[in-house]
Amino acid sequence: MIISTCIFLFVLEGLIRWFSPQKLSYPISQWDPDVGFINMPGIKGYTKTQDFETTMQINSKGLRDREFVYAKSSDTYRIGIFGDSFTFGEGVQDNETYAKELEKLLQEAPRSFVGGRKIEVLNMGLGKSGTSHQLAFYRKEGHKYDLDLIIIGFSPSSDFYDNWGGVFFLQDGELVHHATPYSHIRKIQMILYAIPFYKWLATHSHLASFLRGWASVYDDGKRNARAGLQNKHALETSMMAGSESEIDQGPFLNMYRLTEKLMDEFREDVETRGKLFLVVFVPNRDDKTIEAYTSGLVPPHVTMTNALKQHLRTAGVPLIDLRQTIGVLPNKNVLYFPHEGHMNAAGHELIAFGLYRDLIHDLLPQTSTTSS
Numbered sequence: 001m002i003i004s005t006c007i008f009l010f011v012l013e014g015l016i017r018w019f020s021p022q023k024l025s026y027p028i029s030q031w032d033p034d035v036g037f038i039n040m041p042g043i044k045g046y047t048k049t050q051d052f053e054t055t056m057q058i059n060s061k062g063l064r065d066r067e068f069v070y071a072k073s074s075d076t077y078r079i080g081i082f083g084d085s086f087t088f089g090e091g092v093q094d095n096e097t098y099a100k101e102l103e104k105l106l107q108e109a110p111r112s113f114v115g116g117r118k119i120e121v122l123n124m125g126l127g128k129s130g131t132s133h134q135l136a137f138y139r140k141e142g143h144k145y146d147l148d149l150i151i152i153g154f155s156p157s158s159d160f161y162d163n164w165g166g167v168f169f170l171q172d173g174e175l176v177h178h179a180t181p182y183s184h185i186r187k188i189q190m191i192l193y194a195i196p197f198y199k200w201l202a203t204h205s206h207l208a209s210f211l212r213g214w215a216s217v218y219d220d221g222k223r224n225a226r227a228g229l230q231n232k233h234a235l236e237t238s239m240m241a242g243s244e245s246e247i248d249q250g251p252f253l254n255m256y257r258l259t260e261k262l263m264d265e266f267r268e269d270v271e272t273r274g275k276l277f278l279v280v281f282v283p284n285r286d287d288k289t290i291e292a293y294t295s296g297l298v299p300p301h302v303t304m305t306n307a308l309k310q311h312l313r314t315a316g317v318p319l320i321d322l323r324q325t326i327g328v329l330p331n332k333n334v335l336y337f338p339h340e341g342h343m344n345a346a347g348h349e350l351i352a353f354g355l356y357r358d359l360i361h362d363l364l365p366q367t368s369t370t371s372s
Contacts, residue, residue: 013207022209023340024048026202028058029127031186033179034140036133036167038062038126039088046203051337052091052344062141064088064097065123070144077114079106079121080142082134083153084162086282087125090342098153098343099123101352106359113364122147130159131262132166136177139269149276149363151355152266156305156323157284160255163262165224170254175261185219256304260311267317278363279312280320280355281305283327285336290327320358322351 016022028045029037045056059067072078081087081099089097103121124142126133131152138150168175182190192198201208263279270277283289288299305323312319326332326347335347343351 009207013205016206016210020206020210021050022206022213024203024206024209026199027189027212028056028064030190031180031182032140033181034167034177035136036126036180037128038137039064047091048203049091049337049340051340054091054093056089057094063123064094064125065099068120068122068145070146072120072146075117077117077119077149078145078147079103079119079149079151080124080145080147081121081151081153082138082142083125083282084129084134084155084158085125085127086155086284086343087123087153088127089123089125089348090127091337091340092343092345092348096345096348097123097125098348098351098355099125101349102355105352105356109356109360113360125153128162130162130166131259131266132163132168135262135266135269136167138266143269143273147275149278150266150270152263152277152279153282154279154308155282155284156301157287160252160259160301160304163259164251164255168258168262170258170261173261175265180223183219183222185215188215252300252304256307259304260308263308263312263317264315267315276318276363278318278320280351281309281323282351283323285333285341287323287327289323318363320355322354325354326350 025047026045028040028043030040032038039058039062041058041062042060043058045058047054047056056064058064061068079102081102087097087099089099094100099121100123103119106119106121122145124134124137126137129137131154134152142150167180168177170176202212267277287301289302289305291297309319309321326335329335335343335350337344
């Protein structure tokens with residue numbers, strides 16, 4: 001019986017490797033009832049796809065970064081960048097994320113614009129997150145770092161619907177936090193991490209990766225269904241390729257209103273602490289902003305992002321919109337992995353430079369007299 005089972009699993013492994021090769025990875029995320037997916041403190045992750053092979057070191061407090069103490073010294077200006085898997089840096093090495101590239105640029109620049117203080121940039125990106133999860137993470141953990149500047153890396157093509165399936169919802173126009181306990185799938189995940197050979201299995205077996213991927217999709221589907229996202233794939237497709245008129249329909253309008261409220265409360269939380277709040281729009285490979293201007297066909301994600309941009313401007317929020325910077329390039333696809341779709345190292349360098357340019361010229365000079 002044991003021999004037959006082993007032969008069956010061996011054959012199944014071979015079939016999956018041949019017909020449907022999987023992404024091999026040792027995941028670094030775990031479920032937090034208050035936030036959603038967070039990085040598992042102290043873990044070293046690994047991912048191998050046909051596009052890249054990378055490791056991810058998570059520090060003792062759950063950031064993909066070096067170790068930081070919560071209390072910063074008086075001679076330090078500290079920036080925290082919140083965002084999804086683009087900010088986290090899916091596919092690139094730890095020192096290649098745009099947060100770390102920005103830190104290098106700022107550390108090499110004259111420090112007169114921040115009162116001569118040294119600069120730290122913390123990568124607070126979380127995979128599979130939206131503004132909803134990032135606000136919850138800021139309230140639970142991020143604010144402890146005494147950040148001087150909070151940057152939100154907003155991904156227009158995904159954050160609107162990720163917010164709808166997040167940990168906040170609107171009730172009578174007010175934001176209400178909704179904690180979500182561990183599912184059975186996530187409880188099993190934590191048990192697997194305790195198995196000594198699980199890391200080897202996760203990074204070598206296509207069958208194990210297939211089963212883990214199926215379980216993750218099933219769990220995400222159940223959670224999305226509870227949030228009212230019955231057909232997320234169809235909604236994503238419509239958001240990227242639908243018509244401008246669809247913005248007035250229920251799902252998109254609800255997504256927009258929730259996102260607008262999330263941004264308002266995030267800004268209020270930050271400014272109440274006497275800190276600066278900034279939003280940068282980070283486009284993915286399928287962003288249609290430039291095409292919308294030239295063709296006149298405006299998909300919902302462009303309309304929603306432009307409306308959010310105007311709302312934030314009216315509220316006095318500093319903005320950096322990199323959709324046009326990247327969209328006008330002759331071949332923007334060179335900034336993204338061809339199959340997986342996240343930004344490669346060159347894309348992160350460009351995002352960092354765009355941030356650096358605008359911070360140096362327009363924002364940080366205003367902070368030279370700001371107390372820490």
